[in-house]
Amino acid sequence: MNEASTGGAPRAEPAWRPVPRSRAYELVVDRIEEQIVAGALRVGDHLPPERELASWLEVSRAAVREAIRTLEAHGVVSSSVGSGKGAGTVVTALTSGALTRMLRLHVALTSFPMDDVIEARVMLERTSASLAAREASPEDLEPMRSLVDAMDDPALDRERFNEFDTRFHVALAEAAGNRLVADMTIAIRESMRHRVLAGFRSAPDWAATSAVLRAHHRGVMEAVEARRGELAADLVEEHIRYAYTSLPGFRTGEG
């Protein structure tokens, strides 16, 4: 997809089909998304003018306008007025941050069973730990090390500990160097921030629990530094399952 905006060689032509039903603007959004996923509309391409799109899809211009507003809200297209070369509605490259944000919100609001979310985290973070052990430079690992050290402060309250904990898992995902895996990992970990804090609040002996969590993080970091990918993956899995099974508030979301 990094070649998305270059082109040159032959490619699929957009094949616009008329929209048959009501809620016309949603169907216009569908048609535009189809063209993007089919590779017929790429980053930097202009959408057809509103009038033409309305006529090809057999909908009102109001429906086209509403669809474009929706896609703008998603950051998929941007519009500019005027008549110059750059004017009109253009397909924009989405930022990695936009993906993380949407995915985080979706995981927070979709009723995924908690077991499914935990298994997905285990899969993602095992992969991050193995990749980080193989690929990361000492400089890439520096943020993980600083966070492990920062978590040693006995004066940290649970909220602040949770903040560093979240950032540790984000730093591990980033050290792995795979942007798509990192975005998914970060989104899922951040969507669980509230759950994890509820888990911390439910711990009967926070001093003991936080000592275990510190040791887990340090273990993962040291395995990654020692380039022992399989061990790092096993330790991060053990850590995630520990939090889920041993902190009652984690399951209920009530600390």
Add this chain to the structure above:
Amino acid sequence: MNEASTGGAPRAEPAWRPVPRSRAYELVVDRIEEQIVAGALRVGDHLPPERELASWLEVSRAAVREAIRTLEAHGVVSSSVGSGKGAGTVVTALTSGALTRMLRLHVALTSFPMDDVIEARVMLERTSASLAAREASPEDLEPMRSLVDAMDDPALDRERFNEFDTRFHVALAEAAGNRLVADMTIAIRESMRHRVLAGFRSAPDWAATSAVLRAHHRGVMEAVEARRGELAADLVEEHIRYAYTSLPGFRTGEG
């Protein structure tokens, strides 16, 4: 998160802070998202009235209105007019389909390096194959088997073959029974539909290539049916890497 709409026990109260900068509506969106990810606003909760929200966040009512329109476009809230009990703006449960759709579009439009996307697919589909071998009932596996059989038709053209191929990988993800992993797998596989077709078009000997792909799919299916999760995971990884390395059009997106 499946308990998201139940509640009852004590929980975090929304803590609304004033918005400091311009592009006020985007910052209103941020504030609302913060409350959702923090667990202070849940599915079924009402947003504060427009007037109050504007006053607490120190923005105009127009900015609040624009923010709510944006969140409606994302399917995060829904509004209804009137003065009854259900009136106002309510946080809605996002559907699994909405996540798949957004993620598919993001993967298609974000400039992730192709290697990152391939590694993410390998991770997701290895997990799906292992889970399916462990969890799926014979009925769950039926769609995979039908698709493998359907792909044996020698009259299939490349477009149609690609359609069945996409559906095979979707069926594998669904047989695994983890909705979040399945949604991510489906989104990434579907976002690559165009690439895969370009790969097929670039194959110098389609009859030979499609025979290999058929054998790969059949191998994965049989390993899953034999409950050999590790073998199924290895075979699906080999299959994904084969398509990427042996079909030149797959890398360039031009078939």
